[in-house]
Amino acid sequence: MLGKPRMPAYRITLNARTWVFEDLRALMACASPRRSGDELAGLAAQGDEQRVAARHVLADLPLRVFLEQPLVPYETDEVTRLILDTHAAAAFAPVAGFSVGQFRDWLLSYAATTEALAALAPGLTPEMVAAVSKLMRNQDLIAVAAKCRVVTAFRTTLGLPGRLACRLQPNHPTDDPLGIAASILDGLLFGMGDAVIGINPASDSVPDTIRLLQMLDELRLRYDIPMQSCVLAHVTNSLRAIERGAPLDLVFQSVAGSEAANRGFGVDLALLREGMDAAQSLKRGTVGGNVMYFETGQGSALSANAHHGVDQQTMEVRAYAVAREFSPLLVNTVVGFIGPEYLYDSKQIIRAGLEDHCCGKLMGLPMGVDVCYTNHAEADQDDMDTLMTLLANAGVNFVIAVPGADDVMLGYQSLSWHDVLGLRHLLELRPAPEFEAWLQRMELLDAQGRLAPPDAGLMQRMLA
Amino acid sequence: MTDDIAPDPYARLRAATPARIGLGRSGDGLPTRAVLEFQAAHSRARDAVHGRADFDTLAAALAPLPSLRVRSRVEDRAQYLRRPDLGRRLRESDLALLPRGDWDLAFVIADGLSAEAVNRHAAALVHETLHRLPGWRAAPVVLAEQARVALGDEVGEALGARLVAVLVGERPGLSVADSLGVYLTWEPRAGRADSERNCISNIHANGLSVARAADTLAWLLDEAQSRRVTGVGLKLEALSPPESPRPLAGEGEGRGFL
Numbered sequence: 001m002l003g004k005p006r007m008p009a010y011r012i013t014l015n016a017r018t019w020v021f022e023d024l025r026a027l028m029a030c031a032s033p034r035r036s037g038d039e040l041a042g043l044a045a046q047g048d049e050q051r052v053a054a055r056h057v058l059a060d061l062p063l064r065v066f067l068e069q070p071l072v073p074y075e076t077d078e079v080t081r082l083i084l085d086t087h088a089a090a091a092f093a094p095v096a097g098f099s100v101g102q103f104r105d106w107l108l109s110y111a112a113t114t115e116a117l118a119a120l121a122p123g124l125t126p127e128m129v130a131a132v133s134k135l136m137r138n139q140d141l142i143a144v145a146a147k148c149r150v151v152t153a154f155r156t157t158l159g160l161p162g163r164l165a166c167r168l169q170p171n172h173p174t175d176d177p178l179g180i181a182a183s184i185l186d187g188l189l190f191g192m193g194d195a196v197i198g199i200n201p202a203s204d205s206v207p208d209t210i211r212l213l214q215m216l217d218e219l220r221l222r223y224d225i226p227m228q229s230c231v232l233a234h235v236t237n238s239l240r241a242i243e244r245g246a247p248l249d250l251v252f253q254s255v256a257g258s259e260a261a262n263r264g265f266g267v268d269l270a271l272l273r274e275g276m277d278a279a280q281s282l283k284r285g286t287v288g289g290n291v292m293y294f295e296t297g298q299g300s301a302l303s304a305n306a307h308h309g310v311d312q313q314t315m316e317v318r319a320y321a322v323a324r325e326f327s328p329l330l331v332n333t334v335v336g337f338i339g340p341e342y343l344y345d346s347k348q349i350i351r352a353g354l355e356d357h358c359c360g361k362l363m364g365l366p367m368g369v370d371v372c373y374t375n376h377a378e379a380d381q382d383d384m385d386t387l388m389t390l391l392a393n394a395g396v397n398f399v400i401a402v403p404g405a406d407d408v409m410l411g412y413q414s415l416s417w418h419d420v421l422g423l424r425h426l427l428e429l430r431p432a433p434e435f436e437a438w439l440q441r442m443e444l445l446d447a448q449g450r451l452a453p454p455d456a457g458l459m460q461r462m463l464a
Numbered sequence: 465m466t467d468d469i470a471p472d473p474y475a476r477l478r479a480a481t482p483a484r485i486g487l488g489r490s491g492d493g494l495p496t497r498a499v500l501e502f503q504a505a506h507s508r509a510r511d512a513v514h515g516r517a518d519f520d521t522l523a524a525a526l527a528p529l530p531s532l533r534v535r536s537r538v539e540d541r542a543q544y545l546r547r548p549d550l551g552r553r554l555r556e557s558d559l560a561l562l563p564r565g566d567w568d569l570a571f572v573i574a575d576g577l578s579a580e581a582v583n584r585h586a587a588a589l590v591h592e593t594l595h596r597l598p599g600w601r602a603a604p605v606v607l608a609e610q611a612r613v614a615l616g617d618e619v620g621e622a623l624g625a626r627l628v629a630v631l632v633g634e635r636p637g638l639s640v641a642d643s644l645g646v647y648l649t650w651e652p653r654a655g656r657a658d659s660e661r662n663c664i665s666n667i668h669a670n671g672l673s674v675a676r677a678a679d680t681l682a683w684l685l686d687e688a689q690s691r692r693v694t695g696v697g698l699k700l701e702a703l704s705p706p707e708s709p710r711p712l713a714g715e716g717e718g719r720g721f722l
Contacts, residue, residue, distance in 0.1 A: 040549070172481055173482065178480040178481075182478070182481050182485055186486060340545040341547070375506070375509040375636050375638075376545055376577055376635055380506065403487070404485075406483070406484050408481070408483050408484075408637070408638075411635060412637070416494065418487075418489065426492075
């Protein structure tokens with residue numbers, strides 16, 4: 001490891017046993033809830049007592065220690081430089097005297113209002129946020145996230161209170177235009193797509209990206225839908241598509257929490273800025289100008305062997321610092337997608353989903369979650385029901401849905417349209433306002449504003 | 465059940481995609497039939513992940529080709545799923561089983577994430593490929609338990625083979641639980657990067673047929689031998705698999721199914 005920062009050892013005696021943590025990274029990793037990725041990396045606590053001992057130490061640590069002791073070296077990592085160089089000391093001032101434990105208590109207190117949390121966000125570093133989340137139970141993660149509000153806009157306005165948006169994900173194994181259109185129409189009939197209609201392309205070529213962008217834009221114009229679309233290609237493909245005049249709304253990119261991990265994705269901060277500038281120059285947004293869409297996920301830094309000995313949840317929150325720099329419209333963790341070597345089972349996936357959402361919101365991100373799992377993880381649709389219901393109560397900006405919860409291109413399971421519709425009705429959450437007005441114009445909503453099962457005549461009109 | 469909307473306006477669209485569209489609604493929920501069909505597909509995928517490759521039957525199906533069995537350093541499936549590093553390493557005691565020789569090619573059949581894929585397609589693919597490569601000296605086929613792709617590096621190196629082709633069960637999806645993948649590596653040795661391999665994936669009844677996969681593999685093997693390279697150095701647009709569409713998947717290894 002390059003430039004290993006010098007850190008003091010931490011020591012505590014708990015239940016008549018003495019525990020020593022070699023440095024701040026070890027302390028953070030040991031304080032993390034158990035997960036397979038930290039075990040794979042050899043960073044996890046040896047047992048529950050050590051884990052709780054680490055939390056005791058962490059609770060008494062001053063928040064500002066994270067400004068003084070970078071977990072990833074400043075000299076060799078541009079993400080650390082971004083974090084420290086853009087830290088807003090004035091915004092941090094209200095909590096600057098707190099320990100991590102006091103910070104948790106404050107976050108839960110009535111003093112931490114929606115407005116106070118929004119003002120605080122630029123003063124928080126990922127490491128502070130990750131640290132406090134390690135002291136929070138799932139209930140705390142829900143309660144604190146629910147107080148955060150991050151509103152962004154392009155052609156729809158997302159993150160408003162009482163709303164739950166959805167990315168409609170119409171993937172197809174060969175990018176067949178009719179097949180993709182079929183899934184889009186199916187989803188629109190359920191009121192999905194107000195966050196974005198976002199395709200993971202099977203092909204990585206620029207002409208194919210452009211072809212899909214044109215198809216999506218024609219669909220938008222034909223039905224006059226207030227929506228944004230995205231083809232989730234690499235940022236360089238999006239740049240080339242823009243150069244060739246493609247109707248591109250949002251630039252997508254997967255990002256991670258270290259310079260080396262981002263290099264593994266073929267990006268750096270300069271390239272992301274180039275992508276953002278290019279998309280903004282098109283001025284295609286109507287109600288707002290947020291043009292970036294990022295996906296993240298715990299384990300991505302480790303899988304690129306670029307985690308610098310830091311636990312996967314802290315690395316994940318560092319990815320949010322990357323995202324934050326580009327004022328994105330949408331950010332989501334792909335929480336259960338990365339695989340059981342990082343999040344083994346539904347307990348770990350559910351916890352990580354709540355952590356990612358809460359930490360993203362505290363960082364000031366318009367956070368969504370792909371509530372999902374793969375077939376080699378110990379999880380099923382019942383677990384997704386649990387996580388989506390928790391997240392909707394936590395005020396998640398958007399979730400992702402695919403036909404019948406089955407992504408036939410990426411080979412994993414997310415939510416179905418039905419799931420999201422059920423959540424909206426159960427918790428009285430509505431689609432984004434511009435999109436809701438369109439649903440009304442299309443006569444898809446009943447007198448109570450619910451999206452009732454359509455009659456065959458309407459479906460014939462939509463499908464004609 | 466309430467999936468009785470007629471006439472079905474989806475008939476035309478269903479033909480265009482394998483996606484689960486037009487499922488109908490029971491209130492806001494999925495109709496019973498759709499729920500059960502989903503569960504049936506998921507259970508098949510789960511069983512494929514947790515099933516055991518039937519290496520005895522495989523060995524018989526490979527005959528008269530000789531075969532031998534090795535294990536990775538993984539103890540059981542739960543550990544296999546958590547510790548990809550151990551699935552890439554050969555059990556030390558099994559190293560002595562591998563006969564060193566002047567082999568052009570070694571086949572490794574690894575259970576990977578789908579025992580069903582290996583049980584169904586692996587022996588046929590080995591036979592069909594060798595049939596297309598007269599004169600090639602192939603090492604005994606190595607049947608590897610709880611194994612990932614990179615285990616082939618250690619096996620190939622120990623055998624002294626110039627090329628190793630690892631046939632591995634791919635992570636099951638709901639629509640396909642028995643998809644086989646092949647990873648080809650020139651001069652296998654521990655520490656080879658994924659960019660130094662060529663991959664053929666999606667080999668199953670409704671995907672790439674065994675015969676077509678054998679055509680591609682034999683072609684790749686020929687090219688690799690004459691150019692003395694695999695991976696990005698051998699990448700031809702027409703034959704290479706698509707890039708991982710969601711690059712967050714683990715380890716830069718395709719979709720994280722290794």
